[in-house]
Amino acid sequence: MTHLLQKVAAGLLLAGSLSGPAMAQDGxxxxxxxxxxxxxxxxxxxxANAAELAVEEINAAGGILGQQVSTIVGDDACDPQQSVNAASKLASSGVVGVVGGYCSGATLPTLKIFADANIPFVITAANSTQLIPANSGNAFMINSTGNDQVAKALEFFNSKNINTLAIVDQGDAYSQDLANLTKQRWEESGKTVATTETVNKGEQDYSAVVTAIRSANPDAVFWTAYYADGGLLIRQLRQAGYQGLIAVGDGSNSPELFNIAGSAAEGVIAFSNPTAEFLPNAKSFVDSYTAKFGNAPGPYAPLTYDGTKLLAAAIEEAGSTDAAAIVEALKKANFTDGLAGDISFTEENTLARSNFIVLEGKGGAWALAE
Structure with missing residues (x-):
């Protein structure tokens, strides 16, 4: 993207719109x-940064089918209504495919839009199981689903002799799905859910929830939503004297959790997709990303980089930009060049393996849990 287009893109992104023309000349x-x-x-x-870096590398290697590639960004704001607007604009802009999808609740209503427009969609972060039945066959999830996350969570809880669990969600497609799956599997295993709580996004005072959790006195608390609010809850739980284990889902695996929760994040467990610092093949990516953008890549940069490269490989395999051919190539994908590991798909277009790891807050940063 030229310097001029970058400036135009930045201005339009601030308005929650799209960046750049839909189709570049000869691209x-x-x-x-x-x-x-x-x-x-x-x-x-x-x-978006990770995708831009992938596209730069694709173009340096000759592009896709001999054509240079550009990107156009739709800001979904993690909001279902805004995501519909962003997806509709992308669908009408002539894109050959879409990469992304972070919040499951915002991703869910876009599936029909992209299906109706016959656009392949590589979902790189959103992983609610609610996305699976809503998929018309053109969307592919390269982050493991909530089923895999729950399996990893229960394995860890059992290894720590956790018997009673409090589960807190925010009522959205991602966090409620993860909460419901956890409750179901936990109780099926013969363990006890001491309390379930649903809070509103953006709350600042969690005193009522903290009181309910302390009254139930569970061995562990599992926050299934996002880091911005999770950090506040963790801090308020510890300030109120709760001393049990605190765990968070992959929506809270951001390093920003430590800035919000402070020292209360020490010892917090995160069930996470593989992030760059724990991927042996990601060093060159980390160096390139840091040099270009001035900061280290975040938790979903590797998956988005992989998703962009995967879509490019599928278009090359299809030999055209025909959507049906690209979808067929994705269905048969055996992508072995990913930073986060190999990518192939189940019959439901979900990642054919679990990619979850367990992290622990140590010294104000994430480390692999022992």
Whole structure:
């Protein structure tokens, strides 16, 4: 993207719109559906940066089918209504495919839009199981689903002899799905859910929830929503004297959690997709990303980078930009060049393996849990 187009893109992104023309002359355009405004904007910008880096490398290697590639960003703001507007604009812009999808609740209503427009969609972060039945066959999830996350969470809880659990969600497609799956599997295993709580996004005072949790006195608390609010809850739980284990889902695996929760994040467990610092093949990516953008890549940068490269490989395999051919190539994908590991798909177009790892807050940063 030229310096001029970057300036135009930045201005339009601030307005929650789209960046650049739909199709570059003698080239093709990939759409990016990410939140670049709102509470999850840090994640979204990081994903957009990773896709931009992947496209630069693709173009340096000759492009796709001999054509140079550009990107166009739709800001979904992690909001279902805004995501519909962003997806509709992307669908009408002539993109050959879309990469992204962070918040499951915002991604869910876009599935029909992209299906109706016959646009392949590589979902790089959103992983609610609610996305699976809503998929018309053109969308592909390269982050493991909530089923895999729950399996990893229960394995860890059992290893720590946790018997009673409090589960807190925010009522959205991602966090409620993860909460419901956890409750179901936990109780099926013969364990006890001491309390379930649903809070509103953006709350500042969690005293009522903290009181309910302390009254139930669970061995562990599992926050299934996003880091911006999770950090506040963690801090208020510890300030109120709760001493049990605190765990968070992959929506809270951001390093920003430590800035919000402070020292209360020490010892917090995160069930996470593989992030760059724990991927042996990601060093060159981290160096390139840091040099270009001035900061380290965030939690979903590797998956978004992989998703962009995967879409490019599928178009090359299809030998055209025909959507049906690209979808067929994705269905048969055996992508072995990913930073986060190999990518192939189940019959439901979900990642054919679990990619979850367990992290622990140590010294104000994430480390692999022992």
């Amino acid at each position: 093709m355009t990939i759409g990016l559906l990410v939140p670049t405004s709102g509470s999850e904007a840090t994640y979204g910008q990081d994903m």
